[in-house]
Amino acid sequence: MRSSDDDLLAANGQFYAAFAAGDFVAMEALWAERETVTCLHPGWTGLQGRDAVLASWRGILRQPSGVVVRDEIAVMLGEEAGMVVCTEALGEVELAATNVFVREAGEWRMLHHHAGLIARRGEDDDDEDEPEDEQLLN
Amino acid sequence: MRSSDDDLLAANGQFYAAFAAGDFVAMEALWAERETVTCLHPGWTGLQGRDAVLASWRGILRQPSGVVVRDEIAVMLGEEAGMVVCTEALGEVELAATNVFVREAGEWRMLHHHAGLIARRGEDDDDEDEPEDEQLLN
Numbered sequence: 303m304r305s306s307d308d309d310l311l312a313a314n315g316q317f318y319a320a321f322a323a324g325d326f327v328a329m330e331a332l333w334a335e336r337e338t339v340t341c342l343h344p345g346w347t348g349l350q351g352r353d354a355v356l357a358s359w360r361g362i363l364r365q366p367s368g369v370v371v372r373d374e375i376a377v378m379l380g381e382e383a384g385m386v387v388c389t390e391a392l393g394e395v396e397l398a399a400t401n402v403f404v405r406e407a408g409e410w411r412m413l414h415h416h417a418g419l420i421a422r423r424g425e426d427d428d429d430e431d432e433p434e435d436e437q438l439l440n
Numbered sequence: 441m442r443s444s445d446d447d448l449l450a451a452n453g454q455f456y457a458a459f460a461a462g463d464f465v466a467m468e469a470l471w472a473e474r475e476t477v478t479c480l481h482p483g484w485t486g487l488q489g490r491d492a493v494l495a496s497w498r499g500i501l502r503q504p505s506g507v508v509v510r511d512e513i514a515v516m517l518g519e520e521a522g523m524v525v526c527t528e529a530l531g532e533v534e535l536a537a538t539n540v541f542v543r544e545a546g547e548w549r550m551l552h553h554h555a556g557l558i559a560r561r562g563e564d565d566d567d568e569d570e571p572e573d574e575q576l577l578n
Contacts, residue, residue, distance in 0.1 A: 338515045340525045342536040347558055348525060350513060375488060377476045377551070383517035385540060385552060387478045387486060398480040400538050400554045402523060413515070414523060416538040418556020420485055 306384065307376045313403055313410035314374060314386040324366040329359050334404055334411035342416040344397055355415075367392060371399075384410070389420070396420040444522065445514045451541055451548035452512060452524040462504040467497050472542055472549035480554040482535060493553075505530060509537075522548070527558070534558040 313332070320328035333339055333352060341355040342348050343362075349355050374388040382405045390397040402414035451470070458466035471477055471490060479493040480486050481500075487493050512526040520543045528535040540552040 338513075340513060340515070342525065342538065342556065344556060345558060346536075348511070348513075348527070348536055350525075373486070375476075375478060375486075377478070379521035379540070379542065379551075380518035383521055387480065387488075387552065387554075389486070398484075398486055398554065398556075400480065400540075400552065402517070402538075402540070404517065413517075414525065414538065416525075416536070416554050416556070418480065418482060418536075418554065420483060 306378055306381075310376045310378070310384040310386060310403060310410055311374055313412070314371070314376070314388065314401055317401060317412060317415075318369055318371040318390070321363070321367055322369045324363045326360055326363045329363060330356055332412050334406055334413045336404075336406075336413075338413065340414045342414075342418075344417050344419050381405075383413070390417060444516055444519075448514045448516070448522040448524060448541060448548055449512055451550070452509070452514070452526065452539055455539060455550060455553075456507055456509040456528070459501070459505055460507045462501045464498055464501045467501060468494055470550050472544055472551045474544075474551075476551065478552045480552075480556075482555050482557050519543075521551070528555060 317332055320332060333356060337351050339352050339355050340348060340350050341358060343358060349358055370391045371388050372391065374386050377385045379385060384403050386401045388399050390399050397417045398420050400416040401412060403410040404413045454466065455470055458470060471494060475489050477490050477493050478486060478488050479496060481496060487496055508529045510527050512524050514522060514524050516522045522541050524539045526537050528537050535555045536558050537555040539550060541548040542551045
């Protein structure tokens with residue numbers, strides 16, 4: 303029997319499968335059916351509402367991205383909500399992501415996606431083995 | 441009587457008051473007392489666990505930032521968790537932020553903070569009145 307964490311990670315995996323393949327139909331089905339959905343794409347101002355968020359994904363998914371997800375951390379937020387923090391690799395670019403899900407009719411649906419740039423490989427080869435935080439903390 | 445949304449926004453305001461003033465004691469008190477806290481600072485790899493997250497803030501809060509928060513959207517995630525999506529202005533830099541809170545002993549405490557760069561004013565003055573999304577959608 304799968305735990306809630308497993309189901310939450312599976313939903314997160316479905317999000318990245320749709321994103322990687324450029325599958326808008328799967329992406330649309332994954333987002334929650336409520337107007338409080340929000341999305342913070344890297345470098346963009348925030349999007350609010352299902353129509354605005356899905357319009358953004360329709361543009362992004364015109365072509366497969368080949369995004370790869372890793373380092374997932376799943377955190378339950380009560381019984382009906384959960385969050386996955388993870389890393390996205392898009393070619394040479396790495397992003398940190400926060401994905402918030404809610405249960406709708408028993409299924410995990412995405413309520414919020416936030417992705418932001420960590421680093422571009424090749425631009426800072428001299429310190430790519432060191433965590434970025436050390437540069438600010440020291 | 442204050443609604444849960446008001447309380448959630450008040451906690452979010454306390455976070456930015458501590459961040460603006462460089463008040464580590466207030467920041468430490470605001471973070472949840474559990475090991476599943478996570479933090480994604482702009483450009484950094486992810487931090488997990490209360491010690492790692494608070495160590496990062498101890499460094500950041502060595503001086504007041506003067507950060508200003510605006511455009512807050514509060515979303516309840518059941519009764520015991522909630523999220524605030526907002527914009528941070530740090531001088532000439534604007535960031536999009538996701539802040540997730542949980543109730544501990546009746547108080548909203550921060551479980552997750554994620555901030556990422558939107559734009560630096562002055563670097564792209566020619567289109568600062570246009571949403572960033574249009575650049576990718578068109």
